[in-house]
Amino acid sequence: METLEYQIEINAEPEKVWTVLWSDISYRQWTSAFTEGSFYVGTWEEDSIMKFFDPENNGMYSRVLKNDPNKEMIFLHLGEIFDGIEAPQDWGDATESYLLEETEDGTKLTAKIKSSEEFKGFFEDKFPNALQNVKHLSENQL
Template identity: 70%
Template sequence: MEKLVFEIQINASPEKVWSVLWDDISYRQWTTAFAEGSFYQGTLEEGNIIKFLDPNNNGMFSRVEKNIPAKEIKFLHLGEIYSGVEAPQDWGEATEAYILEENDEGTKLKSEIQTPAEFKGFFEDKFPKALGIVKNLSENQL
């Protein structure tokens, strides 16, 4: 398992950044960095299963392990989805967390990823782009 950490400083409140991360319209915008047309199905309550999908119904499914609005959310990735069919994977502690820390300049957004080695390059390429879009939306959206 590889641990990756990505951080970006955003000149906006944690509440604004949280809204950009998880409101449907802005979520679809910033996740284009991973796959055009990305969206999620489900609700973000702790214990719920969420499906992260592309327009072809491919993606992954995960359990919400922790949700403290405007502060932290953590997902445990359980498996992949191919054409809408769930395929459980034995990834162990494959997690993805978003941590928002308020500071004098606004919010530091930190993403901590525990990933199998085969996905490391993908995340290293895509995550900085995704966080840049979150920053842009958070600082420039009304």
């Protein structure tokens, strides 16, 4: 596992960035950088299972390890979903975390992904665009 880290400065308060990251409508917008039509099913409560889908009902499922509102969200990826069917994977500590730090000008958002080599190129290609989407939504939505 390799830890990939991406950061972006956003001219909006952490509460606004948090809402953009995890509310249904804006989540669909910023994650379009990964797959157009992405959505989730579940709640962001700690220890709950979240399912992340593309429009064809394929994706992955994860356990929410930490949800500290407006500060930190961490989930552990557990497996893939094919045609709506869960397929557990042995990905070890494949975590994805989002840390929001209040700054003088707004928020520094840091995303850290523990990834296997097979997904590294995908994340390096897509994550910067996804964070730009978060920045745009956070700075321009009412």
